[in-house]
Amino acid sequence: MAAKNWFDRTRVYDAMIDFENLVIDTTHGQILYVEGISVSFDGFKALNDLTLYIGDGELRCIIGPNGAGKTTMMDVLTGKTRPDKGTAFLGQQIDLLRMTESQIARAGIGRKFQKPSVFENLSVWENLALALKAPKTVWTSLFARFNGEQRDLIDETLAIIGLEAERAQDAASLSHGQKQWLEIGMLLVQQPRLLLVDEPVAGMTQQETERTAELLTSLAGERSVVVVEHDMEFVRSIARTVTVLHEGSVLAEGPMHEVQQNPRVIEVYLGEEC
Numbered sequence: 628m629a630a631k632n633w634f635d636r637t638r639v640y641d642a643m644i645d646f647e648n649l650v651i652d653t654t655h656g657q658i659l660y661v662e663g664i665s666v667s668f669d670g671f672k673a674l675n676d677l678t679l680y681i682g683d684g685e686l687r688c689i690i691g692p693n694g695a696g697k698t699t700m701m702d703v704l705t706g707k708t709r710p711d712k713g714t715a716f717l718g719q720q721i722d723l724l725r726m727t728e729s730q731i732a733r734a735g736i737g738r739k740f741q742k743p744s745v746f747e748n749l750s751v752w753e754n755l756a757l758a759l760k761a762p763k764t765v766w767t768s769l770f771a772r773f774n775g776e777q778r779d780l781i782d783e784t785l786a787i788i789g790l791e792a793e794r795a796q797d798a799a800s801l802s803h804g805q806k807q808w809l810e811i812g813m814l815l816v817q818q819p820r821l822l823l824v825d826e827p828v829a830g831m832t833q834q835e836t837e838r839t840a841e842l843l844t845s846l847a848g849e850r851s852v853v854v855v856e857h858d859m860e861f862v863r864s865i866a867r868t869v870t871v872l873h874e875g876s877v878l879a880e881g882p883m884h885e886v887q888q889n890p891r892v893i894e895v896y897l898g899e900e901c
């Protein structure tokens with residue numbers, strides 16, 4: 628019966644959301660309000676009363692040991708996993724826990740998974756065109772005549788992700804790092820206000836990692852960016868504020884230089900690394 632109630636509630640909420648004119652209320656400076664979220668899997672608490680806030684335009688890094696709940700947190704924010712309790716709002720008013728995955732994406736949260744999922748047989752340009760908000764089927768996306776605004780958006784995005792020279796190449800020919808950037812580009816053309824990025828530099832070369840640091844840093848400001856990453860050198864290079872998750876809740880939060888001296892953080896995560 629719970630499922631039916633859930634379905635009905637979502638439908639009602641959908642009817643209430645005017646996605647075209649959606650305003651994310653950040654007048655109090657925050658774009659994301661997560662309060663008291665708990666998620667259990669067979670009695671195991673993956674998230675345990677998690678509370679955190681992300682500022683509008685902020686670049687936040689989330690670190691923590693394996694199993695700390697980092698990916699589960701992103702699953703909750705994107706509607707993939709329903710928490711047992713707690714609240715999650717985009718801006719002051721958009722109740723993420725009442726929305727489906729696709730509604731959340733339309734409302735302005737973009738998520739980058741670890742494994743790139745670009746269309747290998749399509750060109751870089753076509754991949755971005757397919758990801759545009761408007762036409763939704765493959766057929767209409769590829770064969771529609773894009774208007775000037777859409778073409779400009781694709782061109783701007785190609786510049787941001789540094790793939791202008793590769794625009795006509797098949798995605799299959801890109802390096803691992805370039806595929807990751809293309810996927811970030813596919814999110815950017817949907818013009819999200821909040822980007823969630825899970826382990827972006829895993830498997831990247833040193834040079835690609837540095838380029839990714841520059842890219843994510845440049846994306847913040849106009850948007851908010853939450854990055855989960857284990858690569859501490861990378862985190863140090865981009866982070867203003869770092870949140871440390873441990874056993875499903877926040878263990879520490881603050882500037883990297885403070886967090887990495889916190890004895891509890893050293894004990895549970897950083898160990899000898901610092």
Ligand SMILES: Nc1ncnc2c1ncn2[C@@H]1O[C@H](COP(=O)(O)OP(=O)(O)OP(=O)(O)O)[C@@H](O)[C@H]1O
Nearest residue numbers: 668669672673691692693694695696697698699700
């Ligand atoms: N669908 C699921 N069913 C059962 N247990 C799950 C499920 N998803 C996650 N878990 C468990 O919840 C805990 C938190 O997992 P999560 O993937 O969020 O950790 P993480 O911080 O992202 O770790 P990592 O750094 O290894 O990616 C882990 O113990 C995991 O095994």
Ligand SMILES: [Mg+2]
Nearest residue numbers: 697698699825
């Ligand atoms: Mg994870």
